[in-house]
Amino acid sequence: MFSEVRTLLFKDLSLELRRMHHLNGLLLFVLGTVFLCFLSFGGGLDREKWNALFWIIQLFAAIQASGHSFSGEHVNRHIYYYCIASPISVLLSKTIFNICLLLITGFGSFFSFWLLLGIPSSAVLNFMTIIVVASFGFAAILTLVSAIAWRAGHNFSLMAILSFPVMYPFIITLIKTSLLSLNNASFNIMWSYLLVLFLIAFLAIALGVILFPYLWKE
C-alpha cells in the first residue's frame, strides 16, 4: 500500500510541477485577496480581526485547492486507477498532495500578510506551527468532501456548500488557537487546543478511509 501511495503521490506532484496551474492559481488568489484587504483596511487591523481574516482567506484557498482533487482528471483515468490501486491509497495520496499544496499556500499567504499588513505579534514561530497543523486538518477534511462533490457531479457550487458545515468545529478551534499564539500564550495553554485539532483531523482521516471506498466504486 505504501508503494501505491508513493507512486500516486509522485504522479500528482510531477504533474503539478510540470504544469504548475493549481499552485500558481492558488498563490495568485491568495496574493490578490490579501492585496484587496490591504487596500480596504489599510493596516488598521487589530489582532482579532487580522487572525479571523487570515483564516477565512486560508479556508477559501483550501476549498479551492482541494476542490480540484478528483475533478482535474478524466473519468477514464479514474477507471485505470480503480484497476491498479486500492481506494485507500488513492484517498491518502490525494490527501498528502493537498497537504503539500496547502502548506505552500499557507506560507505564501503568511508572507504576503507580512509584506502588506504586518504581523501583529512576535510569536512568529508558534504561528507557523499552527499553519502546518491547519494544512493537515484542512486537507484531511476537505479531500473527502471534494470526493463527495465530485461524485455528485456539480463540483464547485456543491463543494463550498458541503464543506462549510463540516469545517466549523475545526476552524473555530483553529481561530481560537491561533489567537492564543498571537497573544504570546505559553505552549502549555495551547497544547490542549492543538490536541483537539489533531483529534478532529485524525477522525476525519479515519472516516475518510472507511467511507471513501463507497464513493470510489461507480
Added chain:
Amino acid sequence: MKKMWWKIAGVILVGYGLIAGLVVPVPDLPVIHESIRNLFYHVCMWFAMLTLFSIGVVNAVRYLSGFNMHYDHRSVAAASTGIFFGLLGVTTGSLWARATWGAFWTNDPQLNGAAVSLLVYASYFVLRSSITDAEKRARISAVYNIFAFSMMVIFLLILPKLAQGSIHPGKGGNPMALVDLDTTMRLVFYPAVIGWVTIGVWLYSLKLRIRLISEAHES
C-alpha cells in the same frame, strides 16, 4: 391496536407535559422567573431532534452495509423530521433567550452548535436534490450523512466545553440544569422528554410511510 400503545402513551405524555408544564409550581429564581417553564418544551425539542438525527445516521450506516433502498428512505425521513424539531428547538430557545438574556441570538457555543447542526442537514438536502440517480443519491448522501453527523457531534459535545464564558446552563462552570432540577419539575420534565421523543418517532414513521407509498405509486 397492539402496535398502537406507544403512540397513545406518547400523546398522553405530551398532553401531560403541556398542561402540567403550565400549572405545576416552579421555584421563583432571579432572571428566569416563570420562563423556566420553557424547559419543558425547549429541551424536549433537542432530545427529539438528536434522537431523529441518530436514527438517520444509523440507517445511513445500514444502507451502506447492504445497499437496500429501504434504509435510504428511513434515513431521509428521519433527517427531515429532525430538521423540523431542530427549527422548533431554535425558535423556543430564541424566545427564551430574548426573555432572559435580552437578545434573540447570542454568540454562545450551545446556540451556534444548534445552528451548525441545522446547516449540516440543510446541505445534506441540497446534496440530495442535486443528484438525479436514486441509487447514487442514496450512496453519496449516506456517506455525507455519516461524515457530517460525526463532525456535528464533535461540535455539539466537545467545543462548548473548550469555550469559556458560555451563559447556557451546564456549560463553562454553570450548574447543569438537569442535575439539580427541582423535584416537582423533574416529575414533569422526564415524562415530557419521553413523550416528545415518542411523538418524534411517530412523525418519522408517518413520513416514512408516505415516502414508501409515493415511491410505490410512481413505479
